[in-house]
Amino acid sequence: MTTPATSRPPSRPRLGVFKFASCDGCQLTLLDCEDELLGIADELEIAHFLEASSDIAPGPYDLSLVEGSVSTPEHVERVRRIRAESRRLVTIGACATAGGVQALRNYADVEEYLAVVYARPDYIATLATSTPISAHVPVDFELRGCPIDRGQLVEVITAFLAGRRPGVPDHSVCFACKRRGNVCVTVAHGTPCLGPVTHAGCGALCPTYGRGCYGCFGPAGTTNLPALVPLMHRDGMDEEAVGRFLHTFNVTAFTTVEEEGPG
Amino acid sequence: MSEPAAGSRVLRIPALTRVEGETALRLRVHDGVVAEARLSIYEAPRFFEAFLRGRAHTEPPDLTSRICGICPVAYQLSACRAVEDACGAVVDGQLAALRRLLYCGEWIESQTLHIHLLHAPDFLGHDDVIGLSRSHPGHVERGLRLKQTGNALVELLGGRAIHPVNVRLGGFHRTPAAAELRPFAERLRTALDDAWDTVRWVAGFDFPDAECDADLLALAEPGTYAIESGTPTVLPYDRTLPPRGFPLRDFSDHVKEEQVPHSTALHSRLDGRRHLTGSLARFGVSGHLLSPTALEAAREAGLGDPSRGRGAAGGRTDAVCRNPYKSILVRAVEVLYAVEEALRIIAAYERPARPYVEVPARAGVGHGATEAPRGLLYHRYTLDAAGRVTDACIVPPTAQNQGAIEEDLRRLVQAGLDRGEDSEAELTRLCEHAIRNHDPCISCSAHFLELEIERSPAPPR
Numbered sequence: 001m002t003t004p005a006t007s008r009p010p011s012r013p014r015l016g017v018f019k020f021a022s023c024d025g026c027q028l029t030l031l032d033c034e035d036e037l038l039g040i041a042d043e044l045e046i047a048h049f050l051e052a053s054s055d056i057a058p059g060p061y062d063l064s065l066v067e068g069s070v071s072t073p074e075h076v077e078r079v080r081r082i083r084a085e086s087r088r089l090v091t092i093g094a095c096a097t098a099g100g101v102q103a104l105r106n107y108a109d110v111e112e113y114l115a116v117v118y119a120r121p122d123y124i125a126t127l128a129t130s131t132p133i134s135a136h137v138p139v140d141f142e143l144r145g146c147p148i149d150r151g152q153l154v155e156v157i158t159a160f161l162a163g164r165r166p167g168v169p170d171h172s173v174c175f176a177c178k179r180r181g182n183v184c185v186t187v188a189h190g191t192p193c194l195g196p197v198t199h200a201g202c203g204a205l206c207p208t209y210g211r212g213c214y215g216c217f218g219p220a221g222t223t224n225l226p227a228l229v230p231l232m233h234r235d236g237m238d239e240e241a242v243g244r245f246l247h248t249f250n251v252t253a254f255t256t257v258e259e260e261g262p263g
Numbered sequence: 264m265s266e267p268a269a270g271s272r273v274l275r276i277p278a279l280t281r282v283e284g285e286t287a288l289r290l291r292v293h294d295g296v297v298a299e300a301r302l303s304i305y306e307a308p309r310f311f312e313a314f315l316r317g318r319a320h321t322e323p324p325d326l327t328s329r330i331c332g333i334c335p336v337a338y339q340l341s342a343c344r345a346v347e348d349a350c351g352a353v354v355d356g357q358l359a360a361l362r363r364l365l366y367c368g369e370w371i372e373s374q375t376l377h378i379h380l381l382h383a384p385d386f387l388g389h390d391d392v393i394g395l396s397r398s399h400p401g402h403v404e405r406g407l408r409l410k411q412t413g414n415a416l417v418e419l420l421g422g423r424a425i426h427p428v429n430v431r432l433g434g435f436h437r438t439p440a441a442a443e444l445r446p447f448a449e450r451l452r453t454a455l456d457d458a459w460d461t462v463r464w465v466a467g468f469d470f471p472d473a474e475c476d477a478d479l480l481a482l483a484e485p486g487t488y489a490i491e492s493g494t495p496t497v498l499p500y501d502r503t504l505p506p507r508g509f510p511l512r513d514f515s516d517h518v519k520e521e522q523v524p525h526s527t528a529l530h531s532r533l534d535g536r537r538h539l540t541g542s543l544a545r546f547g548v549s550g551h552l553l554s555p556t557a558l559e560a561a562r563e564a565g566l567g568d569p570s571r572g573r574g575a576a577g578g579r580t581d582a583v584c585r586n587p588y589k590s591i592l593v594r595a596v597e598v599l600y601a602v603e604e605a606l607r608i609i610a611a612y613e614r615p616a617r618p619y620v621e622v623p624a625r626a627g628v629g630h631g632a633t634e635a636p637r638g639l640l641y642h643r644y645t646l647d648a649a650g651r652v653t654d655a656c657i658v659p660p661t662a663q664n665q666g667a668i669e670e671d672l673r674r675l676v677q678a679g680l681d682r683g684e685d686s687e688a689e690l691t692r693l694c695e696h697a698i699r700n701h702d703p704c705i706s707c708s709a710h711f712l713e714l715e716i717e718r719s720p721a722p723p724r
Contacts, residue, residue: 025329035407116312146426147425206422211437
C-alpha cells in the first residue's frame with residue numbers, strides 16, 4: 001500500500017480521463033490499480049476524471065487517456081476539442097483503438113439496429129459507424145485490450161512520467177503462452193485459438209483457462225491470418241463461425257488485417 | 264448562472280460526477296416547488312440487443328459482459344441462466360456454488376468501489392477518494408484492500424476482474440482444484456475484519472431523514488440471500504399490501520419498458536408504478552436470510568432486525584429500510600455477507616467431475632435474472648433450432664431505477680429548497696449525492712451529468 005497523498009509538488013503533469021461509447025471498464029482499470037492509485041495521484045494532478053472525482057478542472061492536459069469509440073455527432077466535436085487541449089493523447093482499450101464491439105454496426109444497417117432496440121428511433125442521435133479515436137484525430141499511443149491490462153496501463157503512465165515510449169511489445173499471445181508454460185490448446189486439444197494473431201497483453205489468459213483466445217486485444221504487429229484460418233476449419237469451424245470469431249471485440253482491426261495484411 | 268427569461272430562470276450546473284455513464288438532470292421549479300425532475304441519460308447507444316441477433320447461443324455471456332465494466336459477472340451469469348433456461352440445462356451442485364463464489368467476488372469489489380470511491384466522499388465533504396485519503400487515510404487504505412480482495416477472487420475464478428474469460432454456458436472452462444481455492448480463505452478472513460470495520464465506519468456517517476416512494480423489487484430464493492438466481496418479489500410501498508412474487512418468465516408482463524424523448528435508456532415501470540431495485544430492495548426482500556454475523560452487523564449499524572417476525576410466508580416490512588442515504592449501510596452489510604459466503608463456499612468446495620454441463624442448442628425462449636450489485640438484471644433470449652439468437656432483451660437495473668431516482672430527486676431538492684439551500688453548488692451536491700445513493704452506474708445504458716434548473720418565477724434576490 002502506498003502512502004496517502006500528503007505533500008504534493010506544486011506543479012505536476014495534469015491527467016485527463018475521457019469517455020466516449022464504452023462500458024467504462026478501461027477507465028475502471030485505473031481505479032483497479034489499488035496499490036498504485038494513490039501513488040499515481042501523487043505524481044499526476046487528476047484534473048478531469050468524471051468517474052473518480054467531482055473536482056473538474058479545465059484543460060490543457062499533459063496526458064489524456066481516452067476510452068470509448070466515436071459513435072455520435074457530438075463525439076466528433078468533442079474528440080477534436082480534447083485533442084486540442086492535450087499534449088499527449090493515449091487511447092485505452094478496444095473501443096477507442098478499434099471501434100470496439102459496437103463497431104459491429106459498421107457492417108449492418110444502423111437504421112434496422114435502431115428499430116430493433118428503440119420504439120422511437122427518431123429520438124436517438126447516432127452515427128452509422130463506431131470508429132476509433134485515430135480515425136478523427138492524431139493519437140500518440142494506442143493501448144489495446146477489451147479491457148486493457150492493468151500492468152500495461154501502469155507502464156504507459158510510468159513511461160509518460162519518465163518521458164519515454166511505453167514498453168508494450170506488439171508480439172502475439174503465443175509468446176506469453178509459451179512463457180507461462182501452457183500446453184497449446186490448438187495443438188493438444190484441437191481448440192480454435194486466435195492466440196497466434198492476437199496482440200499480447202492479457203498474459204495468455206484464455207489458454208491458461210483451457211479455452212481458445214478470442215482476440216480481445218486485436219491483431220498483433222505481424223500476423224499470418226491466411227495460415228491460421230485452415231487450422232480453424234480443421235478444428236470444426238465453418239466460414240461463418242470463423243468470421244464471427246474474428247469479428248467481435250476488435251471487428252474493424254481484424255477486418256483491416258484481412259483486407260490489407262498486417263500493418 | 265444564466266440571465267432569467269421572462270418569468271422563469273434556467274440554471275445550468277455542469278457535471279454530476281462519480282457515476283458511470285453520461286447523464287443530464289433537468290429540474291423545473293415553479294414558485295419554489297419542484298415541478299419536475301428529469302434524468303436524461305445520453306449514453307451513446309451501443310446496440311447490444313441488435314447485434315446479438317444471429318450470434319450462436321454460446322456467445323451472449325462474453326458479448327454482454329461488455330455492457331458494463333463495473334459488473335461484467337452479473338451480465339455473464341444472467342446471460343448464462345437465460346440461455347440455459349431456453350435449452351433446458353440445469354447447473355447445480357459445486358458448479359452453482361462456484362458461480363455464487365465468483366459473484367461474491369464481484370459484489371465485494373463493486374460494492375466496495377461504490378462505498379469508498381464513489382459514495383463516501385459525499386458524506387465526508389470530499390470531491391474524490393484522493394481527497395478522502397488525506398483526511399481518512401486508514402479508511403481509504405482499508406477500502407482499497409477490500410476491493411483488491413474482491414478483484415483477486417474474480418481473477419482467481421475468472422482470469423481477470425473486468426470481463427472475466429472463464430465463464431461459459433453450463434459452468435466454467437476450467438474449475439480450480441480445492442487446493443487452489445483454500446489458501447484464499449486466509450485473505451478472506453482479513454477481508455472479514457475489514458468489512459466489519461467498514462460497516463462500523465459507515466454507520467457513523469450523518470444520514471438525513473428521507474424515504475423512497477417506490478415499490479421494492481428483488482429476487483428471492485428459499486433459504487438464502489438471493490444473488491445468482493431467484494424469483495422476482497415485490498415489497499409494495501403501501502405497507503397494507505403483502506409482498507408478492509411472479510414467475511420470471513412473466514417479467515416483461517410486469518416490468519414494462521418505454522422510451523422517453525429525453526433519454527437513450529429505456530424507462531421501466533413495475534405494474535404501472537415506479538420501483539427500485541438494488542441493495543435496499545434486496546435487504547427488504549431477503550434481509551431475514553442474511554448470515555447471523557451479517558444480521559448482527561445490520562443491527563449494530565442501526566438497520567433494525569430483519570429476522571424479527573419473519574416466517575416462511577415472507578413477511579413484515581417493519582424492518583425494511585427505505586432511506587436512500589442508508590443504502591451505503593446496506594451495501595456495507597452486503598459486502599460482509601459476501602465475504603462470509605465466499606469463505607463458506609470455499610470451505611465446502613470439492614472440484615466437480617466436469618467443469619461444465621452440456622447445453623445443447625434447441626429452439627426456445629429463455630429467461631435469466633440475477634442480482635447485479637446495483638439491482639435485478641434480466642435477460643431474455645429467443646433461439647432457433649440451430650441455437651442462433653433471433654431476439655434478445657436486456658433490462659438493466661439502472662433503467663428500472665430511473666423513475667424512483669427521479670422521484671427521490673424531486674423530494675430531496677424540495678426539502679433542500681424548503682431549508683433554504685438555493686445555490687447551484689448546494690443543489691448540485693444534493694442531486695449528485697441522491698443519485699449515488701442508488702446507482703452510480705449509468706453505462707448500462709452512458710457519463711456526465713449536467714444539471715439544468717428552470718425556475719419560474721425567478722426566486723427573489
